[in-house]
Amino acid sequence: MRDAVTTLIKNYDSTGRYLDRDAVDRLRSYFNSGAARVKAAAVINANAAAIVKEAASALFTEQPELIQPGGNAYTTRRYATCLRDMDYYLRYASYAIVAGDVDVLNERVLEGLRETYNSLGVPIGPTVRGIQIMKEIVRDRVAAAGIEDTGIVEQPFDYMCRQLSEVNI
Ligand SMILES: CCC1=C(C)/C(=C/C2=NC(=C\c3[nH]c(/C=C4\NC(=O)[C@H](C)[C@H]4CC)c(C)c3CCC(=O)O)/C(CCC(=O)O)=C2C)NC1=O
Numbered sequence: 461m462r463d464a465v466t467t468l469i470k471n472y473d474s475t476g477r478y479l480d481r482d483a484v485d486r487l488r489s490y491f492n493s494g495a496a497r498v499k500a501a502a503v504i505n506a507n508a509a510a511i512v513k514e515a516a517s518a519l520f521t522e523q524p525e526l527i528q529p530g531g532n533a534y535t536t537r538r539y540a541t542c543l544r545d546m547d548y549y550l551r552y553a554s555y556a557i558v559a560g561d562v563d564v565l566n567e568r569v570l571e572g573l574r575e576t577y578n579s580l581g582v583p584i585g586p587t588v589r590g591i592q593i594m595k596e597i598v599r600d601r602v603a604a605a606g607i608e609d610t611g612i613v614e615q616p617f618d619y620m621c622r623q624l625s626e627v628n629i
Contacts, residue, residue: 464490464560490560496607497558503605504554512546515594523586532582549591556616570623588621
């Protein structure tokens with residue numbers, strides 16, 4: 461599992477280079493955004509349950525067939541599993557925000573996920589929509605907490621959506 465710093469060092473070490481100007485610029489940008497990243501993680505931590513609940517309710521309002529007979533989130537067990545999955549995406553997004561790197565998402569979340577979802581008939585499109593809705597909620601809450609650069613918050617959600625959508629082809 462890597463963060464922005466260890467990824468950068470790994471790349472430079474593999475070619476035996478000192479940290480050049482480009483590396484220094486990237487390090488500076490990561491450290492400059494550090495306080496905002498930590499604050500964003502704190503906002504997510506303090507509101508996680510509410511964020512998941514709000515996002516799920518918005519998703520099921522948009523796509524009510526998911527929780528109707530025949531829908532993948534129909535039955536109490538599958539409904540709860542769906543919310544648990546959303547909680548996973550939120551928690552790992554918070555790690556990736558702090559790390560400034562998506563490596564943790566590849567390693568812990570996305571690896572093998574498509575196969576699992578396909579074999580269980582979990583629909584990817586609505587899952588991606590659920591992640592997008594969480595992104596919007598988190599972005600608004602983080603902005604309300606005074607963080608201007610909400611891009612650092614959106615990144616991991618966008619990455620998960622992209623990866624999930626791509627492997628769905
Ligand atoms: C931390 C990394 C990690 C992830 C991401 C993860 C996902 C994950 N979601 C699963 C199931 C599931 N996932 C969903 C999710 C949904 N169904 C819908 O219609 C909605 C679109 C969506 C919620 C937004 C459902 C309903 C199941 C249960 C499917 C079944 O058992 O039939 C399963 C199968 C095993 C289980 O039931 O626990 C896995 C492994 N597990 C992990 O360890």
